[in-house]
Amino acid sequence: MKQVTKHYRMGGGIVRALNGVDLSVPPGDFVAVVGPSGSGKSTLMHLLGFLDQPTAGTIFFEGGDVSKISANERARIRSEKIGFVFQSFNLLPRLNVRQNVLLPHYYRKSPDPGVKERAQEALATVGMVDREHHRPNQLSGGQRQRVAIARALTNSPSLILADEPTGNLDSVTANSILDLFTELNRQGRTVIIVTHDAHVASRTRRQVHVADGKILSDDACIS
Amino acid sequence: MYLLNAIWHGLGQIWAHKLRSLLSLFSVFLGVASLIVILGFIQGLFTGWQVGIYESGGIEKIAITDDILPKKQSHLKAMSKGRTQEDADVIKKFCHNLTAVSPEIDLDTTVIANAKTYGVRTQGIGPGTFITNRYEVVKGREITDRDVQQHSLVAVLGTAAVEALFRPNQDPMGKMISVNGVSFTVVGLLKKYSMKRGKYDGLESKNRIVFIPLSTMQDRFVPTKKLTWLNVQVKDADIIDQTAQEIANVITHTHRGMKDFRVETRGSELESYNSMRSGFEITGQAIGFVTLLIGGVGIANLMLASVSERMREIGLCKAVGATSGDIFVQILAEAICLSAIGGAMGVGVGAVMIPVLQSVMANSMFSPLFSITAGMVGFCFSLFIGVVAGLYPAFQASRLDPIEALRYE
Numbered sequence: 001m002k003q004v005t006k007h008y009r010m011g012g013g014i015v016r017a018l019n020g021v022d023l024s025v026p027p028g029d030f031v032a033v034v035g036p037s038g039s040g041k042s043t044l045m046h047l048l049g050f051l052d053q054p055t056a057g058t059i060f061f062e063g064g065d066v067s068k069i070s071a072n073e074r075a076r077i078r079s080e081k082i083g084f085v086f087q088s089f090n091l092l093p094r095l096n097v098r099q100n101v102l103l104p105h106y107y108r109k110s111p112d113p114g115v116k117e118r119a120q121e122a123l124a125t126v127g128m129v130d131r132e133h134h135r136p137n138q139l140s141g142g143q144r145q146r147v148a149i150a151r152a153l154t155n156s157p158s159l160i161l162a163d164e165p166t167g168n169l170d171s172v173t174a175n176s177i178l179d180l181f182t183e184l185n186r187q188g189r190t191v192i193i194v195t196h197d198a199h200v201a202s203r204t205r206r207q208v209h210v211a212d213g214k215i216l217s218d219d220a221c222i223s
Numbered sequence: 224m225y226l227l228n229a230i231w232h233g234l235g236q237i238w239a240h241k242l243r244s245l246l247s248l249f250s251v252f253l254g255v256a257s258l259i260v261i262l263g264f265i266q267g268l269f270t271g272w273q274v275g276i277y278e279s280g281g282i283e284k285i286a287i288t289d290d291i292l293p294k295k296q297s298h299l300k301a302m303s304k305g306r307t308q309e310d311a312d313v314i315k316k317f318c319h320n321l322t323a324v325s326p327e328i329d330l331d332t333t334v335i336a337n338a339k340t341y342g343v344r345t346q347g348i349g350p351g352t353f354i355t356n357r358y359e360v361v362k363g364r365e366i367t368d369r370d371v372q373q374h375s376l377v378a379v380l381g382t383a384a385v386e387a388l389f390r391p392n393q394d395p396m397g398k399m400i401s402v403n404g405v406s407f408t409v410v411g412l413l414k415k416y417s418m419k420r421g422k423y424d425g426l427e428s429k430n431r432i433v434f435i436p437l438s439t440m441q442d443r444f445v446p447t448k449k450l451t452w453l454n455v456q457v458k459d460a461d462i463i464d465q466t467a468q469e470i471a472n473v474i475t476h477t478h479r480g481m482k483d484f485r486v487e488t489r490g491s492e493l494e495s496y497n498s499m500r501s502g503f504e505i506t507g508q509a510i511g512f513v514t515l516l517i518g519g520v521g522i523a524n525l526m527l528a529s530v531s532e533r534m535r536e537i538g539l540c541k542a543v544g545a546t547s548g549d550i551f552v553q554i555l556a557e558a559i560c561l562s563a564i565g566g567a568m569g570v571g572v573g574a575v576m577i578p579v580l581q582s583v584m585a586n587s588m589f590s591p592l593f594s595i596t597a598g599m600v601g602f603c604f605s606l607f608i609g610v611v612a613g614l615y616p617a618f619q620a621s622r623l624d625p626i627e628a629l630r631y632e
């Protein structure tokens with residue numbers, strides 16, 4: 001990301017959510033984006049996750065400039081390269097665990113023959129194979145988040161983006177989820193966690209502090 | 224593949240809200256069912272009428288009937304002879320656009336054969352009757368001019384008379400029957416006519432007939448020259464009016480100017496038939512379509528509610544890679560599934576209702592007919608309604624910003 005700026009029009013005024021942010025995340029990195037609410041960290045995550053476009057500045061992804069691509073292109077990148085994990089899990093209550101994990105597959109435009117096996121693998125990775133026919137409302141919070149992570153893994157994305165993944169979990173469960181992220185990173189996946197929790201941030205290899213739309217500090221920490 | 228998934232998802236969504244879905248597709252269902260039943264009634268009514276008109280002679284038939292003398296001629300009443308054989312003869316002689324002329328005398332008779340008695344209408348006729356009134360002989364021969372000239376004692380039987388008088392495996396040909404005490408030889412058998420509508424058969428009466436030569440009828444039973452019926456068949460339906468005028472001219476002459484007859488064509492019948500049919504059809508379709516429209520509004524309403532209820536879900540689908548087009552198709556597919564289910568239920572109920580109505584109205588000529596066309600029209604229209612009703616909600620859903628939608632509580 002080079003000199004990325006994002007302004008929102010909200011009510012009558014303009015909200016300057018990000019002001020000239022430079023950030024580079026190499027493949028295989030394990031990053032925590034930390035900051036208080038209103039700091040711009042959510043906006044940063046939306047841009048990193050191709051949910052939004054910058055007002056100004058350039059974003060490069062896997063070597064190409066992606067700051068001006070169309071909404072459908074962004075959707076395609078989301079489906080093939082990005083795995084999202086949300087604070088509130090966002091599982092579809094109608095679908096069972098397995099169907100939830102396969103959801104990203106429904107929206108893939110290119111054929112993906114290995115998806116069934118990969119979904120199974122993802123469920124195994126998060127340790128939810130024995131629950132694949134349960135519905136989300138039959139699972140605990142930690143289990144739901146595991147399913148959500150499995151869903152993020154289905155299309156074998158290059159980048160896993162987690163937005164306060166432990167915000168709704170107790171500390172024991174949160175730790176096991178963080179262990180899971182650490183393990184995924186150890187397997188070579190790039191993981192970015194957005195959080196305001198210093199404890200969560202301390203578990204990652206690198207911490208990026210955001211405040212008032214700017215990056216305050218960006219340092220690799222010893223975990 | 225994607226479309227199948229969308230339909231599958233749509234069905235899942237409908238199943239997840241069974242009662243709500245059922246209520247909103249109810250009016251589509253009612254619309255399609257009523258459309259099918261109404262069109263069925265129209266179809267039944269007019270098919271019956273069409274077959275009835277054809278089997279009683281078609282539009283080429285002209286009937287010469289008795290009429291009351293106009294006021295200025297009413298003092299001539301005693302001189303009026305009505306329609307006679309003479310009329311038939313002059314029509315045959317002077318009107319050249321006819322395929323057949325049929326003078327007929329009716330009599331209610333008691334017919335006996337094999338010691339069985341059967342009350343039936345016996346008609347004294349000539350060979351022209353088989354043409355004008357569309358009777359077909361399937362075995363033996365017709366009543367010929369020769370029979371009429373020789374006052375033969377021969378009879379042609381309708382199937383109802385055969386069934387009433389003979390055993391099932393018995394061949395009536397050449398057998399003797401007694402008509403009001405006079406013996407006749409059976410020389411021909413008529414085709415079986417049938418137009419089933421439930422238990423009711425609209426053409427059954429055509430089978431209840433015994434034909435004998437007109438001259439024999441006059442000799443033996445009815446000592447009068449007056450005809451019960453006088454019908455002709457015109458060569459070409461296009462020249463009916465002209466031919467009717469010719470007939471009127473000729474008979475006016477034999478009736479010495481007395482207007483004691485009327486020449487009736489079926490043009491006016493056909494005209495009123497056509498205008499009635501289009502009237503019925505417009506009314507029926509309007510009722511069905513208005514109901515379907517209401518159904519469409521219900522579906523649109525349900526879909527809008529469902530979209531705002533599923534904001535987060537839609538946001539999530541977009542986050543995992545659904546494009547606006549994907550969401551659009553998904554919501555639209557759901558609306559179409561909904562109305563298609565309503566439509567299919569409507570077709571099903573319509574198809575069940577019609578036989579039920581047929582058996583309830585077993586003795587009516589107006590009982591409905593199921594037509595595949597009506598079923599297809601109803602179903603296709605329900606699909607169309609689904610598309611129209613789904614467009615706006617689908618558009619709304621596809622436009623949702625994933626960030627906003629995910630934040631929505």
